[in-house]
Amino acid sequence: MKKRRGRYSKFIRPITLIIDLIIINLLAYFLLPEFAGKGWFYIFISLCWLLSSWATMYYDVFRFTRIVKIFEKIFKQFILQFVLYSAYNGIFSRFAEPKDLIIYGVVTMIIISIIKISIFYSLKIFRSQYGGNYRKVVIIGKGKEIKQLRDFFNLKSEYGYHLVGTFQDETVDIQDVLDFIEMEKIDEIYISLYLVSTKSFAKIVDFADNNLKVLKYIPKDDELIGDNYNTEYYDLIPIIPRRTIPLDNNYNRVVKRSFDLVFSTLVIVFLLSWLIPLISILIKLESRGPIFFKQVRNGINNSEFTCYKFRSMHSNTTCDDLQASKGDARITRLGKFIRKTSIDELPQFFNVFLGDMSVVGPRPHMVVHTQMYAKRINKFMVRHLIKPGITGMAQTHGYRGEVENDRDIINRVKYDIFYIENWSVFLDLKIIYLTIYNVFKGEDKAY
Incomplete structure (x- = not known):
């Protein structure tokens, strides 16, 4: 049976979500004791967590996500949680005093933040020290931005990218490059955006689509990136995914x-x-x-x-x-x-x-x-x-x-x-x- 390594670490986010739900419910049990044993209350706070995490994209943390962005997601998540709890407190019968609600929110945020950051850095250590959870990549193109990305892959092992080869489109037969990608079982292909106007581009795109390879573009420093692009940043290097699929979310x-x-x-x-x-x-x-x-x-x-x-x-x-x-x-x-x-x-x-x-x-x-x-x-x-x-x-x-x-x-x-x-x-x-x-x-x- 033919198997292919998934594009994402499938189990990390579901496990993290389950841990978070357990924590917010356990802390509610101990810090808001007047609702101990009342099932509707735990359903309410769990639904609030799921709703706010969807709105803030709280669990959309990738290997290239910056730590500042993670703290931003944490802050937005708990602010929205507090707003939802306060709204309920004001519309229906008061379920907690503001002081208790603040204590519950702060303690929950601290514990969940520690767990989230610990998982994030544990994966970095796992990649850099043990070489696990990695993706094999190649780069096609030339220029300053190509060198920056090559240095990023080679020097930042904690991100889990293993650069197998770098090719300049003009100096190699593109078919040889594609054969190399297939032979080495490459996961992701990074290509200079300037190659869009070359004959090689269509061949690379078709190969990626027909072989289920992830294709991403590297814009030049002087190229404008519009708002309609779903841009990712590897450190400060902008990367544009070839195809945005809603079900990747x-x-x-x-x-x-x-x-x-x-x-x-x-x-x-x-x-x-x-x-x-x-x-x-x-x-x-x-x-x-x-x-x-x-x-x-x-x-x-x-x-x-x-x-x-x-x-x-x-x-x-x-x-x-x-x-x-x-x-x-x-x-x-x-x-x-x-x-x-x-x-x-x-x-x-x-x-x-x-x-x-x-x-x-x-x-x-x-x-x-x-x-x-x-x-x-x-x-x-x-x-x-x-x-x-x-x-x-x-x-x-x-x-x-x-x-x-x-x-x-x-x-x-x-x-x-x-x-x-x-x-x-x-x-x-x-x-x-x-x-x-x-x-x-x-x-x-x-x-």
Whole structure:
């Protein structure tokens, strides 16, 4: 099974959030004893913490984040917390005297700040002393800013970047550079912004997209950086990410995952609990074979997972290579109905519940098709930057089911990339609505 190291330290922020919630509740128990044992109060302060941390982007701390920025986030977080508590104190029955509230806020801020700063510096020590939690990088370009970034990577080991190579675009064959990046399993590519106007640029961008490499731009000192750029700073060196993905944001991921858990749980409990026995009987009555069809498909970061469906075909040896087509003899009579109504896809809500899939996202392909399209279709692999979905934007715009020609898969990729770069809760809800609408309306390619 193909694995790829994640772009972020996945467990640090969730663990830190849990620790913070435990601390604010424990201190409330001891410092505001009049509310000991009152569950609604602990729910209230926990929700306030989550709301304010979303508003202040409190947990968006990266390896290159400056310590001043961290203190700024801490200050904003606790000011907003205090405002929310005070507002409640003024609107509803007073739950604490101002003096007690201030003591609680100050003590909480001190303890949580110590923990946050300790984790931040512990990771720096882990990277510099033990070489862990690092990313392999290359730089392409020339100029003063390139030297500054090279010195930053080489001298600031605590940031966890391992510079493997620096290349000047004019002095090397760009294909040799890309082959080197692939051979060395480079995580991030840094490229001078002046290369945007060169022939090499498109080749580098396409390579990064098709191989799931992080690409970032290095502007020259005299280049203006507009407000629309999501600029990062490595010390004082400005770095511009190639692509901004809403679901790279921790809070957006929490929102989407929470929605997936709630939605999939409701479907499993209230629909699949009685539908699975019914469909199982009908499948067994018509043909021999398993009730569920299991197939390995490609998910986020091109990792593989087992996708579940109701079996809609007679047992055959071509299911992992040959896509279903119109009038396909392998499809059973019941299979025609459950495929037409998309009932065969419903077991994928177990995949959503387990975290392999999302309710909405790019549809996952068979491994053999992923390998084929990755070679033929430019930017096809960008679809794997987020979790695959049961339904997606491409499917609600006429590109579901069989891929009959390259135009179908090219347009599917275009819709998927648009979704990845423009995700929102409302877009998910719209896609779910269109999916349900299309099921009742009927679709030509639902076979």
